[in-house]
Amino acid sequence: xxxxxxxxxxxxxxxxxxxxxxxxxxxxxxxxxxxxxxxxxxxxxxxxxxxxxxxxxxxxxxxxxxxxxxxxxxxxxxxxxxxxxxxxxxxxxxxxxxxxxxxxxxxxxxxxxxxxxxxxxxxxxxxxxxxxxxxxxxxxxxxxxxxxxxxxxxxxxxxxxxxxxxxxxxxxxxxxxxxxxxxxxxxxxxxxxxxxxxxxxxxxxxxxxxxxxxxxxxxxxx
Ligand code: DX5
Ligand code: ZN
Numbered sequence: 001x002x003x004x005x006x007x008x009x010x011x012x013x014x015x016x017x018x019x020x021x022x023x024x025x026x027x028x029x030x031x032x033x034x035x036x037x038x039x040x041x042x043x044x045x046x047x048x049x050x051x052x053x054x055x056x057x058x059x060x061x062x063x064x065x066x067x068x069x070x071x072x073x074x075x076x077x078x079x080x081x082x083x084x085x086x087x088x089x090x091x092x093x094x095x096x097x098x099x100x101x102x103x104x105x106x107x108x109x110x111x112x113x114x115x116x117x118x119x120x121x122x123x124x125x126x127x128x129x130x131x132x133x134x135x136x137x138x139x140x141x142x143x144x145x146x147x148x149x150x151x152x153x154x155x156x157x158x159x160x161x162x163x164x165x166x167x168x169x170x171x172x173x174x175x176x177x178x179x180x181x182x183x184x185x186x187x188x189x190x191x192x193x194x195x196x197x198x199x200x201x202x203x204x205x206x207x208x209x210x211x212x213x214x215x216x217x218x219x220x221x222x
Contacts, residue, residue, distance in 0.1 A: 002187065002217040004210050005063055007032040007175070007197035009045065009143045016050070020058045023200060026207030027214065030061040032175070032195045033083075037068040040092060041141035048077045055082025063193075065113065065175065067140045068092065072099040079106035087111035087134045087173070090122050100129055111173065115140060116148055120157035127165055132193065133158050137186070138176025143197040147177025152189040159190025180209075183216035192217075 006028050011019035020031055033051060038044040055062055064083040068074065071088035072095065078086055086103050090096055090112050103110035111132030112123050116139060123133050135155050138145040155172060162170035173193035174186045183194060196213055203209040 002214065003029040003193040004214055005030040005032045005193055005195045006200040006210070007034055007143065007195050009034045010197035010201035016054055017057045019201065020054065020060060023206050023210065024060055027210045030063045033062050033064045035064060035066050035068060036141065040069045040089065041067045043141045048081050051078065051083065052081040065134065070094055072102055075099065075102045076106060079108055083108060085109035085111060085132065087113045087132065089113045089115065091115055091118060096126055100126060116151060120154045123158065124161055127162055127167060127170065130170070132171035132173055134173040134175060135191070136176055137174050137178065145177055147182040149185060152185055155186060155189035155191050178213070180212040180216040183213050184220050187217045187220040
């Protein structure tokens, strides 16, 4: 079973609560919340106060993707604001082991994200303690970019290593250019958390878009 996770980066921010309710009632499992600081990536999005307001009004599993230089500094604040999972980038300046521990100390799931140029092996030292690995399938920073099919071997490598160390429960999330056409490639490589921004929010019928992605994932696992 795959987890479908619409990214609010492509939502209408003037009615973010309603946008989230729309995809949740349309079958979304999690809400992907992209945080960018204009330093780690060349874009600025939303942060702690918006998540706090949103999570108070809309009950959901908030999957927070931190694309910021010093994620360790903000773990407590995002967890207190309603994050149920936090992914941070291995390429950031924070110590990975310390950051994972800080996330777990807040009683939520911890994930490490990899940019396209970062090899699978970079996450191997942390696999035993991680809940999730986020494989970027575009350069982080913007929604609506083209899916990088050459990330599939990396997904497969992480899935195989997780399995080798007895972590078949590892969640592998993919983010960037995911839609009903690209889903079969990432699902067959071993991804089971599918982030989709433009492929869901840019569609009039979000339930239909989510169902199409879910079907594409299920057709592979059958
Ligand atoms: C990009 C973000 C993504 C983005 C994906 O850096 O991390 O979550 O919203 O958007 P799509 O699905 O449109 O590629
Ligand atoms: Zn993201």
